[in-house]
Amino acid sequence: xxxTGSLQVVLDLVGIAVAASAGAWIAVRNGLHxxxxxxxxxxxxxGGALVRxxxxxxxxxxCLTDWRYLVTALAAGLFAQRFHALPARLDRAxxxxxxxxxxxxxxxxxxxxxxxxxxxxxxVLMGVVTGIGGGVLRDVLVNRKPVVLTxxxxxxxxxxxxLVVVLAPMVGxxxxxxxxxxAALGTAVRMVAIRRGWHGPSVRRAAPQL
Amino acid sequence: xxxTGSLQVVLDLVGIAVAASAGAWIAVRNGLHxxxxxxxxxxxxxGGALVRxxxxxxxxxxCLTDWRYLVTALAAGLFAQRFHALPARLDRAxxxxxxxxxxxxxxxxxxxxxxxxxxxxxxVLMGVVTGIGGGVLRDVLVNRKPVVLTxxxxxxxxxxxxLVVVLAPMVGxxxxxxxxxxAALGTAVRMVAIRRGWHGPSVRRAAPQL
Amino acid sequence: xxxTGSLQVVLDLVGIAVAASAGAWIAVRNGLHxxxxxxxxxxxxxGGALVRxxxxxxxxxxCLTDWRYLVTALAAGLFAQRFHALPARLDRAxxxxxxxxxxxxxxxxxxxxxxxxxxxxxxVLMGVVTGIGGGVLRDVLVNRKPVVLTxxxxxxxxxxxxLVVVLAPMVGxxxxxxxxxxAALGTAVRMVAIRRGWHGPSVRRAAPQL
Numbered sequence: 001x002x003x004t005g006s007l008q009v010v011l012d013l014v015g016i017a018v019a020a021s022a023g024a025w026i027a028v029r030n031g032l033h034x035x036x037x038x039x040x041x042x043x044x045x046x047g048g049a050l051v052r053x054x055x056x057x058x059x060x061x062x063c064l065t066d067w068r069y070l071v072t073a074l075a076a077g078l079f080a081q082r083f084h085a086l087p088a089r090l091d092r093a094x095x096x097x098x099x100x101x102x103x104x105x106x107x108x109x110x111x112x113x114x115x116x117x118x119x120x121x122x123x124v125l126m127g128v129v130t131g132i133g134g135g136v137l138r139d140v141l142v143n144r145k146p147v148v149l150t151x152x153x154x155x156x157x158x159x160x161x162x163l164v165v166v167l168a169p170m171v172g173x174x175x176x177x178x179x180x181x182x183a184a185l186g187t188a189v190r191m192v193a194i195r196r197g198w199h200g201p202s203v204r205r206a207a208p209q210l
Numbered sequence: 211x212x213x214t215g216s217l218q219v220v221l222d223l224v225g226i227a228v229a230a231s232a233g234a235w236i237a238v239r240n241g242l243h244x245x246x247x248x249x250x251x252x253x254x255x256x257g258g259a260l261v262r263x264x265x266x267x268x269x270x271x272x273c274l275t276d277w278r279y280l281v282t283a284l285a286a287g288l289f290a291q292r293f294h295a296l297p298a299r300l301d302r303a304x305x306x307x308x309x310x311x312x313x314x315x316x317x318x319x320x321x322x323x324x325x326x327x328x329x330x331x332x333x334v335l336m337g338v339v340t341g342i343g344g345g346v347l348r349d350v351l352v353n354r355k356p357v358v359l360t361x362x363x364x365x366x367x368x369x370x371x372x373l374v375v376v377l378a379p380m381v382g383x384x385x386x387x388x389x390x391x392x393a394a395l396g397t398a399v400r401m402v403a404i405r406r407g408w409h410g411p412s413v414r415r416a417a418p419q420l
Numbered sequence: 421x422x423x424t425g426s427l428q429v430v431l432d433l434v435g436i437a438v439a440a441s442a443g444a445w446i447a448v449r450n451g452l453h454x455x456x457x458x459x460x461x462x463x464x465x466x467g468g469a470l471v472r473x474x475x476x477x478x479x480x481x482x483c484l485t486d487w488r489y490l491v492t493a494l495a496a497g498l499f500a501q502r503f504h505a506l507p508a509r510l511d512r513a514x515x516x517x518x519x520x521x522x523x524x525x526x527x528x529x530x531x532x533x534x535x536x537x538x539x540x541x542x543x544v545l546m547g548v549v550t551g552i553g554g555g556v557l558r559d560v561l562v563n564r565k566p567v568v569l570t571x572x573x574x575x576x577x578x579x580x581x582x583l584v585v586v587l588a589p590m591v592g593x594x595x596x597x598x599x600x601x602x603a604a605l606g607t608a609v610r611m612v613a614i615r616r617g618w619h620g621p622s623v624r625r626a627a628p629q630l
Contacts, residue, residue: 027569033619035576036569050475055260057269059477065542122275136351141556143353143563149237149246156245199243265470267479332485346561353563359447359456366455409453 007179008108012049013072015104016063020045020073021080022097023138028084029091030142040138041077042070048133052109052126056116095194098135098147099157103187106131106158107179110165114175120166127162128155131186153193161186217389218318222259223282225314226273230255230283231290232307233348238294239301240352250348251287252280258343262319262336266326305404308345308357309367313397316341316368317389320375324385330376337372338365341396363403371396427599428528432469433492435524436483440465440493441500442517443558448504449511450562460558461497462490468553472529472546476536515614518555518567519577523607526551526578527599530585534595540586547582548575551606573613581606 023044027037046063053061063069087093109130113123132148132155139146148154164182169175192198233254237247256273263271273279297303319340323333342358342365349356358364374392379385402408443464447457466483473481483489507513529550533543552568552575559566568574584602589595612618 030565032569033572035572035574039568039575054264054474055270055274057267057477060475060538060542064475064545065539067541070541070545118270119275121277121280122270125274125280140350140560141566141569143565145240145353146351148249149242149351152243152245154245155249264474265480265484267477328480329485331487331490332480335484335490350560355450355563356561358459359452359561362453362455364455365459 007176008111009068011104011179011183012108013068015101015108016045016069016072017076018097019048019101019105019134020076022094022101023134024077024080025084025087025090025094025097026138026142026144028081029094030144032142034078034081037081038074038077040141041080042073043141044134044138045073045076046070046134047137048105048109048130048135051133051137052112052130055129056113056118056126058112058116092194095147096191099187099190099194101134102131102154102158102190103161103183103185105134106161106186107165107183110162111175111179114166114169123166124159124162127165128158131158131162151193153198154190157186157189157193160189217386218321219278221314221389221393222318223278225311225318226255226279226282227286228307229311229315229344230286232304232311233344234287234290235294235297235300235304235307236348236352236354238291239304240354242352244288244291247291248284248287250351251290252283253351254344254348255283255286256280256344257347258315258319258340258345261343261347262322262340265339266323266328266336268322268326302404305357306401309397309400309404311344312341312364312368312400313371313393313395315344316371316396317375317393320372321385321389324376324379333376334369334372337375338368341368341372361403363408364400367396367399367403370399427596428531429488431524431599431603432528433488435521435528436465436489436492437496438517439468439521439525439554440496442514442521443554444497444500445504445507445510445514445517446558446562446564448501449514450564452562454498454501457501458494458497460561461500462493463561464554464558465493465496466490466554467557468525468529468550468555471553471557472532472550475549476533476538476546478532478536512614515567516611519607519610519614521554522551522574522578522610523581523603523605525554526581526606527585527603530582531595531599534586534589543586544579544582547585548578551578551582571613573618574610577606577609577613580609 020041023041024037026044027040032040046069049063050061053059084090106127110123110127113126118126136146136148161182164178164185165175168178230251233251234247237250242250256279259273260271263269294300316337320333320337323336328336346356346358371392374388374395375385378388440461443461444457447460452460466489469483470481473479504510526547530543530547533546538546556566556568581602584598584605585595588598
């Protein structure tokens with residue numbers, strides 16, 4: 001599938017560029033130096049795919065052997081640090097960037113798992129791991145609580161996008177045809193949740209049974 | 211060995227349910243929302259086995275392909291958040307839950323390594339990694355110092371249980387026959403250490419050689 | 421290549437002993453107990469090689485199956501805790517120990533990747549991952565920002581040493597012949613940077629485009 005392959009690579013590179021920029025901005029926010037920002041960009045951009053590939057046994061991970069991925073992440077990390085002053089509200093800008101790659105990486109992760117022929121439930125999980133992994137690693141490295149644990153509507157859009165990719169072939173759609181719509185869906189749900197300040201279900205606090 | 215297999219699965223599922231509950235209670239304790247608690251329960255319940263399987267090359271890890279493990283961890287994480295108000299002293303309750311799965315996971319981890327035929331010293335290490343891994347990942351995610359680093363008698367019970375499982379076949383006992391006793395031993399030692407406030411050897415502070 | 425092999429093992433063991441000592445001193449600094457210090461020593465001494473081997477699919481990692489590596493890390497961790505009062509300035513002493521194993525592990529990591537036949541760019545990355553990995557894991561476990569993110573000239577010496585190892589064969593030198601010089605180069609650059617307080621390029625702060 002040559003067409004699918006090219007589209008996939010383009011989406012991957014866009015996701016990596018956006019994620020590496022978000023990582024670099026978090027580095028600026030935390031007062032790290034230039035090399036630290038580049039490294040945090042690399043971790044954010046490639047971390048999710050790295051964890052997925054290790055869990056699936058696809059080693060060495062493609063993002064460590066394909067120079068296009070590395071160069072994209074490096075360039076975006078440097079570029080973002082140069083222009084970090086442009087967004088007036090850096091935290092909010094990072095949240096929106098995170099939403100973009102959350103959708104893209106989730107779909108890329110689920111598709112790779114589907115191609116490797118693992119069970120459907122594992123494909124969904126691999127989508128989520130790829131989608132949230134880079135952000136978790138980034139946040140742990142700067143001693144920040146991972147956004148997936150503190151933001152209520154973050155895991156859900158990723159789960160949704162992964163489910164669409166994995167279930168589509170079961171109803172006759174080709175996985176390739178749902179790539180862009182599924183990524184857009186995940187990103188859109190996350191963005192609306194940020195903008196509207198949506199909250200998820202909170203823990204129902206039972207009264208102590210005294 | 212069908213009997214051993216079933217027993218093993220039952221012990222695994224009990225361990226996962228207990229660990230996911232402990233993870234979910236730590237999430238409640240840290241003010242996380244419902245999805246965050248479910249995710250932290252999953253990480254605590256499946257994390258140790260995940261790391262072990264990656265280190266042994268048994269990928270994709272069984273806990274990501276077997277729906278029983280996933281469903282158990284998800285259900286326990288939800289259930290524990292619903293009833294977190296029952297234990298009057300949540301921290302102490304988490305410590306006791308941790309003791310239960312410390313024993314169970316250590317034994318399960320060591321047995322899997324034995325079955326895969328790696329060297330005895332590696333089997334012992336894999337038992338310890340499986341026993342402490344989920345808790346370490348959970349604590350790192352919520353910026354808490356891992357209990358294995360702060361509590362003095364935590365690594366020791368895990369090491370003890372793993373040694374029993376690995377050494378038993380060398381003195382003629384079947385690994386299956388020592389499964390439950392070894393897990394019970396590890397759990398019991400940890401529980402007594404909590405209850406009695408046992409301390410391990412502390413660092414002997416040499417006077418500065420001035 | 422028997423000679424190279426022995427030299428490699430000796431360098432590995434020296435690196436592990438130094439790194440485990442640094443890990444144990446960080447444990448003392450953080451008020452951890454004896455077992456916690458031993459564990460942190462193990463993680464610091466073996467962590468980088470562990471991550472590298474997992475990424476390269478060389479599992480179970482050699483450092484978990486070879487008793488010499490384990491015993492060296494354990495002994496160094498215990499020994500360092502016994503004598504932690506000797507260095508008057510513990511933090512600075514840790515920085516210098518870190519410089520020593522940064523060079524050694526980077527070179528060992530890059531060489532292993534070269535032997536496994538992965539692409540040159542992956543070999544360089546594997547060198548850096550092995551060089552910085554143990555320190556990152558150690559720092560994350562004690563909720564300390566990883567030194568590679570906070571110190572400006574830390575990633576650079578590692579990258580330099582890895583590049584020398586990977587590029588040397590392309591200009592006719594044997595990888596074995598550059599092992600010691602490359603490690604010494606990485607360590608020396610890092611040490612001079614500490615001693616002279618060198619700073620790397622900082623983020624160029626563009627004025628907000630208002």
